[in-house]
Amino acid sequence: MRPIFVSIIVAMSLMWGGGLLCVSTASQAEVSPHQQLTTTVEKIQSGLMYFTPTERLGHRAVSLHKAERMGLAQAKAGDEVILVIDESNLLIDVHRKDIPPAGHHNIDGKLTYADRLWEVVEITTVEGKQTFAVDDATGSRLAVLKEGQRVQVELNEDNMVVDIHPIR
The missing domain is CATH 2.40.50.140 (Nucleic acid-binding proteins)
Structure with missing residues (x-):
């Protein structure tokens, strides 16, 4: 009976520690630069x-x-x-390579609206509400975000969302 109990405790410890490792890796990946x-x-x-x-x-x-x-x-x-x-x-x-990019810029704000097809988002900042088109490849990232959540949005030269992340 005692060896089974010890095995269960060890297994639970490993699963808990492994979960922490996964969380740590995920949060490091979120902040990696382009x-x-x-x-x-x-x-x-x-x-x-x-x-x-x-x-x-x-x-x-x-x-x-x-x-x-x-x-x-x-x-x-x-x-x-x-x-x-x-x-x-x-x-x-x-x-x-010989032409410098016009420049992307980031804005921080609250995600106040995302349409169901992931084509448009509305971000509320201190300047007010702003609506942006979403790049096709970026739209799937909206699935993990909730309305009302604070986000950082990267906009390209055409003010289209090319990257979006939650702010923790």
Whole structure:
């Protein structure tokens, strides 16, 4: 009887400690900065722009439409570009290496509305309520957020939400 009780206590301790490890890892991942990776346009084919893989970047492609929306218009094979990759390995910006980006900016506020299709959010800041379109790749992050929660929103040059995180 006693060895079974001790085994249960040890197992519970390991599960509790493992849970803390997972929580610690998750919170570290949330605060990791974005990576800026330099690569070249490998080819443009069938409406997609392909980038040359590098040591820190696997095979990656983006639609021409999205690349143009991000500010990379009239690119051709061989152009050097900088890709901005977020902590979830999503492409959030691409621009030519020789042209500095116009700049993303962050705002902090309260998430007051997110439509069901994750296309629009409303953020209340000290300046008042502001409504922003949400990038397709970013919309799924809204599933874990609740209305009324404090968030930090990253906006691209077009004032479109490209990243959103809860503020703890």
